[in-house]
Amino acid sequence: MIQSLRLAIRSATRVACAAMLFALVATNAARAQDAVVEELPPALTHYQGREIAQTMHYLGADWLTRESRQREEDCDRMLAALKLQPGQSVCDLGCGNGFYTLPMAELVGEKGRIYAVDIQQEMLHLLDERAKDAGHANIEPVLGSPIDPRLPEGKLDLILLVDVYHEMSHPEHMLREMRRALRPQGRLVLVEFRLEDPEVPIKLLHKMSKEQIKKELLPNGYRLVEEYDDLPWQHMMFFEPDTKAAEKSPAR
Ligand SMILES: C[S@@+](CC[C@H](N)C(=O)[O-])C[C@H]1O[C@@H](n2cnc3c(N)ncnc32)[C@H](O)[C@@H]1O
Numbered sequence: 182m183i184q185s186l187r188l189a190i191r192s193a194t195r196v197a198c199a200a201m202l203f204a205l206v207a208t209n210a211a212r213a214q215d216a217v218v219e220e221l222p223p224a225l226t227h228y229q230g231r232e233i234a235q236t237m238h239y240l241g242a243d244w245l246t247r248e249s250r251q252r253e254e255d256c257d258r259m260l261a262a263l264k265l266q267p268g269q270s271v272c273d274l275g276c277g278n279g280f281y282t283l284p285m286a287e288l289v290g291e292k293g294r295i296y297a298v299d300i301q302q303e304m305l306h307l308l309d310e311r312a313k314d315a316g317h318a319n320i321e322p323v324l325g326s327p328i329d330p331r332l333p334e335g336k337l338d339l340i341l342l343v344d345v346y347h348e349m350s351h352p353e354h355m356l357r358e359m360r361r362a363l364r365p366q367g368r369l370v371l372v373e374f375r376l377e378d379p380e381v382p383i384k385l386l387h388k389m390s391k392e393q394i395k396k397e398l399l400p401n402g403y404r405l406v407e408e409y410d411d412l413p414w415q416h417m418m419f420f421e422p423d424t425k426a427a428e429k430s431p432a433r
Pocket of ligand 1: 327
């Protein structure tokens with residue numbers, strides 16, 4: 182009798198412990214989820230008269246590493262125009278599968294750092310595989326959100342966006358956060374397919390004119406400091422934070 186009472190108490194205790202453990206795990210899981218789920222303002226469909234393009238899906242990532250890309254976009258020339266220096270902290274924003282991240286990691290060397298930001302975790306997995314194969318240890322993948330690239334404040338020498346800005350669903354939030362991440366003389370570089378040029382064989386929604394780029398960046402606390410016009414298909418525009426304008430900008 183006493184023996185069966187003991188057994189009943191032991192099994193009741195086990196059930197209670199399991200229930201407590203389950204409750205603890207469930208609470209922690211809910212907390213962890215709260216931490217990553219961010220309240221997003223509604224995504225814009227248009228900005229300053231321009232229709233915003235859909236995000237390129239990771240299933241199409243092979244297009245980014247296509248064999249013809251160097252010939253079509255002269256990627257080496259684009260990279261050289263960035264004038265990256267060993268030891269710099271640089272961000273490849275909207276890095277995709279890391280087509281540009283890897284050569285940039287080479288250019289800044291082991292004392293430098295490349296923050297590779299994307300909003301699609303799958304793109305970061307693809308980048309990770311390519312970075313491991315190439316043996317680069319100076320790349321930090323960052324899962325950004327559509328309103329925040331989650332970069333350190335005031336540390337970056339350069340932020341590169343190749344074929345990315347026209348996809349941003351929250352341009353003002355992103356422009357504000359990128360400005361916050363730049364050093365005072367740091368540069369934001371936009372590389373976009375030229376809308377002005379009908380010979381560039383890209384859908385209109387994925388092209389931008391220089392006028393439109395200026396219309397969007399200048400009121401958001403940036404000043405244009407350099408332009409590079411020698412790429413076959415793209416504009417390359419260099420901006421720096423404009424502290425005076427930033428005080429009045431909508432993205433403050
Ligand atoms: C057309 S791909 C370009 C990839 C890469 N820059 C290249 O040239 O190979 C655009 C990438 O930008 C990313 N993207 C779009 N909006 C973003 C945002 N707000 N923050 C970070 N990445 C973003 C997409 O997920 C996609 O991987």
